[in-house]
Amino acid sequence: MNSSSPTMFCLLVLLLSAPWAADSGSVLDDFYQCLALNSELSGPLSAAFYTPNNSSFSSILQSSAQNLRYLEPSVPKPELIFTPSLESHVQAAVICSKQLGIHIRVRSGGHDYEGLSYVSEVESSFIIIDLAKLRSISVDIEDNSAWVEAGATVGEVYYRIAEKSKTHGFPGGLCTSLGIGGHITGGAYGSMMRKYGLGADNVVDARIVDASGRILDRESMGEDLFWAIRGGGGASFGIILSWKLRLVPVPAKVTVFTVPKTLEEGATKILYKWQQVADKLDEDLFIRVAIQVADGAKKGERTVRTSYNALFLGNTDRLLQVMNKGFPELGLQRNNCTEMSWLESVLYIAGYPSSVPPEVLLQGKSSFKNYFKAKSDFVKQPIPENGLNGLWKRLLEEDIPMMIWNPYGGMMSKISESEIPFPHRKGVLFKIQYLTIWGEADKESAAKHMDWIRKLYNYMATYVSKFPREAYVNYRDLDLGTNKNNSSYIQASIWGSKYFKNNFNRLVKVKNKVDPDNFFRHEQSIPTIPIPTKKRRGRKHHHTL
Numbered sequence: 001m002n003s004s005s006p007t008m009f010c011l012l013v014l015l016l017s018a019p020w021a022a023d024s025g026s027v028l029d030d031f032y033q034c035l036a037l038n039s040e041l042s043g044p045l046s047a048a049f050y051t052p053n054n055s056s057f058s059s060i061l062q063s064s065a066q067n068l069r070y071l072e073p074s075v076p077k078p079e080l081i082f083t084p085s086l087e088s089h090v091q092a093a094v095i096c097s098k099q100l101g102i103h104i105r106v107r108s109g110g111h112d113y114e115g116l117s118y119v120s121e122v123e124s125s126f127i128i129i130d131l132a133k134l135r136s137i138s139v140d141i142e143d144n145s146a147w148v149e150a151g152a153t154v155g156e157v158y159y160r161i162a163e164k165s166k167t168h169g170f171p172g173g174l175c176t177s178l179g180i181g182g183h184i185t186g187g188a189y190g191s192m193m194r195k196y197g198l199g200a201d202n203v204v205d206a207r208i209v210d211a212s213g214r215i216l217d218r219e220s221m222g223e224d225l226f227w228a229i230r231g232g233g234g235a236s237f238g239i240i241l242s243w244k245l246r247l248v249p250v251p252a253k254v255t256v257f258t259v260p261k262t263l264e265e266g267a268t269k270i271l272y273k274w275q276q277v278a279d280k281l282d283e284d285l286f287i288r289v290a291i292q293v294a295d296g297a298k299k300g301e302r303t304v305r306t307s308y309n310a311l312f313l314g315n316t317d318r319l320l321q322v323m324n325k326g327f328p329e330l331g332l333q334r335n336n337c338t339e340m341s342w343l344e345s346v347l348y349i350a351g352y353p354s355s356v357p358p359e360v361l362l363q364g365k366s367s368f369k370n371y372f373k374a375k376s377d378f379v380k381q382p383i384p385e386n387g388l389n390g391l392w393k394r395l396l397e398e399d400i401p402m403m404i405w406n407p408y409g410g411m412m413s414k415i416s417e418s419e420i421p422f423p424h425r426k427g428v429l430f431k432i433q434y435l436t437i438w439g440e441a442d443k444e445s446a447a448k449h450m451d452w453i454r455k456l457y458n459y460m461a462t463y464v465s466k467f468p469r470e471a472y473v474n475y476r477d478l479d480l481g482t483n484k485n486n487s488s489y490i491q492a493s494i495w496g497s498k499y500f501k502n503n504f505n506r507l508v509k510v511k512n513k514v515d516p517d518n519f520f521r522h523e524q525s526i527p528t529i530p531i532p533t534k535k536r537r538g539r540k541h542h543h544t545l
Contacts, residue, residue: 027100028080031127034096039088048089048133050081057081061118064107064132064179068371070115072441078105078118080127084134087207087215087241093129094239095213098519104129105522106239108150109179111366113374114476116522117182117235122484131181134241135364139164141247145204146170149242150181155346155361161247162343162358169250169342172199176350177366184243185234186474187422189431191286191311191349194279194410196248200230200420201411205244208237211515215241228510228526231422233473233499236507236526237514250342255312255319256349257336260305264297267306268388273329274308275382279409279429282322284313291403293395304392311345370437373450375457376475377432377464378424379405387463394459398452402435423501424470432464433475454479473499482523492527 028051036045050057060081065071084090097104103126107117120126131151137160139146148157155176161168171192173183188199196202205218206229216238218226228237261267271289278287287310294305308330312319316337323332340348343358352360383391395401408428417423424431434456436449457479461469471477481495489508496504504526511518511526518528 027102031080031096031100031102034100035082035089035092038095039092040086045089048083048085050083051079052077060130061128063130064110064177064366065115065118066111066366066368066370067113067115068369068441069373069446070119075115075119076121076126078120078128079125081130082127083130083132087134087209090129090131090134090209090239090241091213091215094209094211094519097127098211098213102127103521106235106520107131107179108181108240109153109177109183111175111178112182112234112474112476113372114478114523116476116524120522122482122521122523129239131179131239139247141165141168144168144247146245146247147242148180148245150179150240152180153361153364154178154180154183155350156364157245158343158346159358159361162341165247166252166341166343167250168247170199170245170247171196171202174349175366175368176346176361177364177368180243181240182234183474185229185232185240186472187231187420188474189406189472191288191345192248192250192313193412194283194286194407195313197411197415198231198420198422199245200422201415202246202248203230203243204246206230207241208239209241210238211517211519224506224510225514227420228507231420231473232503232507232510232526233421233524235522236511236520238520251313251315252341253315253339254342254345255314255316255337255339256345257308257310257312257319257332257338259308259330259332259336261308261330262294262296262303262305263392264303267304268385268392270329271306271388272382272385274327274405275379275429277327278407279413281326281407281409283410285319285322286311287327287407289405291395291405293398293401302396304395309349311349315339371439371441371446371449372435372437373453374475375434375453375477375479376472377434377457377460378428378470378472379430379432379464380427381463382429383463390459391456394452394456398436398449398456400437401452401456402437404433404435406431406433417501418503418506421500421503421507422473423503424472428465431472432460433472468497468501470501471495471498476524478523480524483521483525483527484523489527489529495524496526 050060103123105117105126106129108131118128134149135152136149137152139160141164154172171190172188173190184199207217210216261270287308290307292305293302296303407430413426415425417425436453438445438449480498507526512528
C-alpha cells in the first residue's frame with residue numbers, strides 16, 4: 001500500500017464528512033470504512049473492532065493492563081479497541097485516525113505503569129490500537145538475529161530463541177509478559193545488561209509506521225529517527241511494528257541463586273557493602289536486591305528482608321571464586337547455587353516455581369495485576385548506613401512496600417550517554433525501583449499509599465542523583481510532570497531531563513522533524529516546539545504617482 005497514492009487520498013476525502021466530536025457512531029463507521037478501503041483484508045475487519053457495546057470489550061481492555069488503578073469505572077475508556085493483524089491495518093489506522101481527527105493510544109503489552117497505552121486523561125475521546133495479534137517471531141541463528149513483531153512478549157522471544165539454540169539469548173527484560181514493542185522504546189534492562197547492555201543497545205533494525213502512515217525501516221527512516229525510537233520512550237514518534245534484535249552468546253549452563261538477609265541477620269551492613277561492589281564485580285554476574293517487609297521472629301513483629309537474586313553467565317565453581325573475592329560478606333555457599341539452562345534462568349529470575357515448564361512463556365500474559373504506584377531513582381554514591389536505617393523505618397510504616405535495586409557497571413559504563421536516548425550510564429552504581437501495592441479500589445486507600453510513596457521519594461532525595469534527579473522512562477511517573485493543558489517545551493523539559501538528560505533536546509528536534517503536528521501524543525510524550533512564522537520587517541514604500 002502506498003500511503004501517498006492519489007487514489008487513497010481521493011477515497012479518504014469521500015469519508016471525511018463527520019468530525020470526531022460529532023456522533024461517535026458515525027465516525028467509527030467512517031473509520032471502519034476507511035480501514036476497509038485502505039488495507040489488506042485477511043478476513044472480516046469487524047472481528048478486529050471492539051466497542052463498549054461488545055460483550056468482550058472489557059476483557060480485551062483488561063487483557064494486558066497491569067495497573068488496576070487505570071481500569072476503575074471512573075477512568076476514561078476508549079470509544080473503540082482495534083486489534084490489527086497485518087501491518088497494512090496499522091498503516092491505514094494511522095492515516096484514517098489522522099484524517100478523521102481521532103486520538104489514538106497504542107498498546108503492545110500494557111505494562112506501562114501509568115496506563116498511558118490504554119487511558120487518556122488529556123483527550124475527551126480516543127481509541128486504542130492494540131498490537132496483540134502482531135506477534136510473529138523469526139529467529140535466524142546463522143545471522144545471530146531475530147525479527148520480532150511488537151505484540152510478542154519478551155518471554156515468547158526468549159522461548160523461540162532457545163528453541164533454535166541453547167547458546168543464544170537476548171538481553172531484555174526480567175518480567176516475561178512485557179510487550180517487546182514498548183519495552184525497547186524505553187531502553188529495556190535485564191539480567192544480562194552488565195554483560196551486553198540494554199535491549200535497545202542490541203537492536204539493529206526496525207519497522208515503524210510514521211505520522212504520515214508510511215512504513216519505514218532503518219534505511220528509509222534515517223539514523224535520527226532510528227536513534228530516537230531506541231530508548232526515547234514509547235508512542236512519541238510512530239508505531240513500532242517490529243524490531244530486528246541482535247542475539248548474544250550465552251553459556252549452555254548458567255548459575256542462579258537467591259540469598260535472603262533480614263535486619264536481624266545483618267542486612268544493613270551487607271547491603272552497604274553491596275552498594276560498593278555490585279557495579280565492579282565480574283560483568284558476567286548480575287545481583288539485584290529485592291527489599292520487602294516480612295514477618296519478624298516474634299508473632300506480630302515485622303522486619304525488612306533483603307533478597308539477593310542473581311544470574312551468573314558461568315558455572316558454580318567460577319561464581320564462588322568471584323563472590324569469595326568480591327563480595328564474601330553475603331556468605332554465598334555452593335548449596336545456594338543452581339546450574340541450569342539460560343531459558344530456565346529466565347523463568348527463575350521472573351519468579352516462576354521450578355516445576356513450571358518453559359511453555360508458560362508462550363501464554364504471554366501478566367500474572368501481576370494490582371493497584372500500585374511506582375517511582376525510580378539512580379544512585380551514584382553508596383547510601384550510608386544511617387540513610388538505610390531511615391529507609392527501613394519508612395518501609396515498616398507501609399502495608400506492602402517493595403524496592404528493587406539493580407546493579408550497573410560493566411557494559412553499561414562503556415556505552416556513551418548519547419549512543420541512544422537512554423542516558424543512565426557511567427557513574428551509576430545502581431537503579432532503584434520503588435513500589436507500593438494495595439488491594440482496595442477506594443479513593444481513600446489509593447490516596448494513603450500514594451502519599452506514602454511520595455514521602456519516601458522525598459526522603460531519598462539526599463541519597464540519589466541530582467541536577468537532574470534521574471528517572472527511568474519505562475517506569476513512567478506522572479508525578480514528574482505532564483503535557484496537560486498544552487504544556488510548553490520548558491515545562492516538558494522538567495520531566496524530560498530526568499528521563500533523558502541532555503538527550504531530551506535531540507529528541508525534541510527529531511519529534512519536530514517527523515511529527516510536527518504532534519499526532520503521536522500522550523501525557524508524557526516528547527513535545528514539539530512551535531516554529532514561529534517570520535514577520536517581515538516593516539519598510540516604508542515610496543510610491544510615485
